[in-house]
Amino acid sequence: QAADLSSAFNVPPEYVRRTPPYAKLIGNLQTVNQITNNTPLTLAEKILYSHLCNPEESLAKFNGSLSNIRGQEYLKLNPDRVAMQDASAQTALLQFMTCGMASTAVPGSIHCDHLIVGKEGADSDLTSSIATNKEVFDFLQSCGEKYGIQFWGPGSGIIHQIVLENFSVPGLMMLGTDSHTPNAGGLGAIAIGVGGADAVDGLTGTPWELKAPKILGVKLTGKLSGWSSPKDVITYLAGILTVRGGTGYIVEYFGEGVSSLSCTGMATICNMGAEIGATTSTFPYQDAHRRYLIQTNRAPIAEAATIANDQFDFLKADKGAEYDKVIEINLNDLEPHVNGPFTPDLSTPISKFGETAKNEGWPENVSAGLIGSCTNSSYQDMSRAVSIIRQAEKAGLKPKIPFYVTPGSEQIRATIERDGLIKTFENNGAIVLANACGPCIGQWDRSDVPKTSTDFNAIFTSFNRNFRARNDGNRNTMNFLTSPDMVTAMIYSGDMNYNPITDSIKLPNGESFKFEPPQGEELPDDGFIQGRAEFYPEADPKPKPDVKINVSPDSDRLQILEPFAPWSGEELSTNILLKVEGKCTTDHISAAGAWLKYKGHLENISYNTLIGAVNKETGEVNTAYDFDGKSYGIPELMTKWKTEGRPWNVVAEHNYGEGSAREHAALSPRFLGGSIILVKSFARIHETNLKKQGMLPLTFANEEDYDKLASGDLLTTVDLRDMVAKDGNNGGTLRMKVTPKDGSAEFEILCKHTMSKDQIDFFKAGSAINYIGNVKRE
Numbered sequence: 001q002a003a004d005l006s007s008a009f010n011v012p013p014e015y016v017r018r019t020p021p022y023a024k025l026i027g028n029l030q031t032v033n034q035i036t037n038n039t040p041l042t043l044a045e046k047i048l049y050s051h052l053c054n055p056e057e058s059l060a061k062f063n064g065s066l067s068n069i070r071g072q073e074y075l076k077l078n079p080d081r082v083a084m085q086d087a088s089a090q091t092a093l094l095q096f097m098t099c100g101m102a103s104t105a106v107p108g109s110i111h112c113d114h115l116i117v118g119k120e121g122a123d124s125d126l127t128s129s130i131a132t133n134k135e136v137f138d139f140l141q142s143c144g145e146k147y148g149i150q151f152w153g154p155g156s157g158i159i160h161q162i163v164l165e166n167f168s169v170p171g172l173m174m175l176g177t178d179s180h181t182p183n184a185g186g187l188g189a190i191a192i193g194v195g196g197a198d199a200v201d202g203l204t205g206t207p208w209e210l211k212a213p214k215i216l217g218v219k220l221t222g223k224l225s226g227w228s229s230p231k232d233v234i235t236y237l238a239g240i241l242t243v244r245g246g247t248g249y250i251v252e253y254f255g256e257g258v259s260s261l262s263c264t265g266m267a268t269i270c271n272m273g274a275e276i277g278a279t280t281s282t283f284p285y286q287d288a289h290r291r292y293l294i295q296t297n298r299a300p301i302a303e304a305a306t307i308a309n310d311q312f313d314f315l316k317a318d319k320g321a322e323y324d325k326v327i328e329i330n331l332n333d334l335e336p337h338v339n340g341p342f343t344p345d346l347s348t349p350i351s352k353f354g355e356t357a358k359n360e361g362w363p364e365n366v367s368a369g370l371i372g373s374c375t376n377s378s379y380q381d382m383s384r385a386v387s388i389i390r391q392a393e394k395a396g397l398k399p400k401i402p403f404y405v406t407p408g409s410e411q412i413r414a415t416i417e418r419d420g421l422i423k424t425f426e427n428n429g430a431i432v433l434a435n436a437c438g439p440c441i442g443q444w445d446r447s448d449v450p451k452t453s454t455d456f457n458a459i460f461t462s463f464n465r466n467f468r469a470r471n472d473g474n475r476n477t478m479n480f481l482t483s484p485d486m487v488t489a490m491i492y493s494g495d496m497n498y499n500p501i502t503d504s505i506k507l508p509n510g511e512s513f514k515f516e517p518p519q520g521e522e523l524p525d526d527g528f529i530q531g532r533a534e535f536y537p538e539a540d541p542k543p544k545p546d547v548k549i550n551v552s553p554d555s556d557r558l559q560i561l562e563p564f565a566p567w568s569g570e571e572l573s574t575n576i577l578l579k580v581e582g583k584c585t586t587d588h589i590s591a592a593g594a595w596l597k598y599k600g601h602l603e604n605i606s607y608n609t610l611i612g613a614v615n616k617e618t619g620e621v622n623t624a625y626d627f628d629g630k631s632y633g634i635p636e637l638m639t640k641w642k643t644e645g646r647p648w649n650v651v652a653e654h655n656y657g658e659g660s661a662r663e664h665a666a667l668s669p670r671f672l673g674g675s676i677i678l679v680k681s682f683a684r685i686h687e688t689n690l691k692k693q694g695m696l697p698l699t700f701a702n703e704e705d706y707d708k709l710a711s712g713d714l715l716t717t718v719d720l721r722d723m724v725a726k727d728g729n730n731g732g733t734l735r736m737k738v739t740p741k742d743g744s745a746e747f748e749i750l751c752k753h754t755m756s757k758d759q760i761d762f763f764k765a766g767s768a769i770n771y772i773g774n775v776k777r778e
């Protein structure tokens with residue numbers, strides 16, 4: 001049967017590394033079906049379980065029901081590929097280097113996108129960003145050459161767009177060091193955002209561990225039309241589920257409405273699954289996937305996927321598969337939504353937006369519009385935006401506010417240039433930025449509104465994330481997330497009360513003008529073109545062991561990592577350095593923007609630790625108090641306590657670490673002497689990242705205990721040694737003795753943990769990397 005399977009998939013050699021090993025995966029799934037007595041599986045489970053290292057071990061507790069696995073058991077998985085963006089790749093590769101391997105175990109790619117500033121336009125921004133970041137790009141390039149990892153240099157595009165165009169394939173399982181890695185789910189992959197240490201698991205071929213997710217089914221009925229777009233599916237869903245609603249779930253879309261979506265539209269929806277905290281999102285195999293694979297020069301892969309789907313039923317859910325929850329969305333009724341400010345789940349339909357803005361006291365005018373990013377820079381997005389601009393141009397309308405366009409890749413940029421879209425953008429006042437993240441990640445050197453402005457200003461973007469200070473470094477910029485269509489229409493009005501579906505705009509000649517709904521093309525009629533050859537790496541680079549990787553000891557950008565100390569074997573005794581109030585995202589814990597340049601230098605970047613956090617006891621930002629009552633910046637007090645040999649912990653509220661896979665949110669606290677983070681609840685990726693760095697993430701068994709704790713209190717674990725001796729037991733409780741700083745009586749609280757055996761090994765070794773390095777060297 002194995003031979004039958006392999007002969008069914010005859011992929012030409014040059015496509016093999018980019019095609020999931022379908023024969024092996026389907027064979028593995030047959031073993032899974034035997035273990036589960038052919039219990040119907042969701043698509044997400046089929047892809048995940050077909051990547052299990054050892055199905056018998058991971059599914060040992062099946063016992064007749066998938067509910068004994070979902071949300072309960074840890075899966076050990078073999079991902080097919082790893083993708084890394086320039087900011088997080090530095091840490092991933094610095095860690096990979098310590099393992100002593102000559103090449104990576106699976107194909108990998110590095111993408112230079114986060115470190116490019118958006119200011120004046122693509123050419124000058126790229127030149128200056130390359131000059132500023134040369135040392136880092138050279139480091140990444142030399143790592144790529146040495147270990148045989150594809151290096152996509154600055155200007156080539158945004159990681160998720162390049163992955164979609166080149167590497168994502170139905171049934172693939174990949175890891176990416178960026179929280180919007182799930183974008184690849186738009187092409188039927190299971191793609192999960194992780195930190196650098198998890199990426200090292202993938203790169204070294206170490207089984208990667210994931211708590212089996214629950215499955216949230218989203219049934220789409222009807223058909224999108226008019227002004228409604230795929231972005232509205234996810235902005236609407238975010239409003240229902242909130243930023244925590246997807247935690248612990250994979251979101252799987254199904255229903256007849258799926259077939260009306262483009263592949264890139266599905267990618268937009270999966271991309272922003274990160275905003276509801278989902279592990280990832282995915283779609284069943286569609287003809288739109290086949291069309292996209294063919295248009296992106298992967299016809300043989302499309303053929304293999306079609307066989308995997310049609311002959312082996314691999315790329316769709318089994319009939320009768322059960323979801324843990326189902327939400328239904330009728331696309332016929334879906335209205336465009338606008339989400340924000342400051343949180344992606346505050347969702348307002350466009351018909352209510354003006355009124356809501358007035359009631360909430362949001363600014364009356366919009367100050368800038370931005371489209372593109374990894375979320376919305378497809379050919380379809382760009383052609384719909386241009387259809388709006390051309391209507392305005394014809395009517396004699398000029399934009400009222402600055403408008404920026406960020407193409408997702410060189411392929412998109414070159415294709416829209418060939419088709420005259422860039423010309424239309426530029427003739428109508430748009431600034432086309434480099435193929436990079438730019439303003440989406442704080443790399444927006446904005447001149448019209450100063451960073452320090454204390455007045456609120458509103459921007460409309462087609463991006464995915466809108467935490468404070470994310471785009472222009474200004475905490476008072478309110479970023480409203482919506483479709484590129486809504487952003488583009490808005491630049492002609494600038495009035496927060498404007499609804500392009502119903503409202504007209506006054507023309508210079510006094511007449512009124514109303515837009516028709518946008519029209520776009522799913523894919524370019526004349527196919528994609530690649531553009532400038534210098535942006536494309538060698539297709540299948542071989543490792544070159546002689547390449548030297550230079551890290552200067554004087555560098556302020558790169559620093560060789562020193563291993564963290566292993567666990568002492570004793571109970572942990574740590575003081576509360578800070579009690580955090582409310583939302584504490586990875587942007588609060590490890591700010592981006594100007595700090596991004598220190599990603600490869602742990603000591604330097606750690607001076608940003610928790611500078612965005614609010615002190616529960618005083619309401620101040622970036623302020624903590626020492627025992628003598630003296631106030632410090634948070635990282636300064638951490639450094640002081642580290643120097644004094646005083647281990648510390650941080651106490652916080654819900655969904656701590658929400659937002660991104662940003663690994664420094666775990667590395668920096670560990671580097672500065674933190675050992676425990678005790679919260680009401682964690683965002684999944686951040687909790688895992690803490691464990692990988694040898695920290696102990698705990699949650700309150702009783703949330704009210706948060707109120708009983710104060711900064712300076714001493715927390716001492718009572719039964720940590722017992723928990724370690726039991727290898728974590730895949731989660732349980734941990735007792736904690738509290739010695740209040742104010743001298744009042746000691747008391748005990750109960751905490752919960754989710755540590756597995758492997759994670760206990762990381763904890764004991766001091767970090768996952770220490771542990772993997774020990775194993776690889778043995």
Ligand code: F3S
Binds near residue numbers: 158178374440464
């Ligand atoms: Fe880049 Fe923003 Fe996407 S930072 S990867 S464009 S979310």
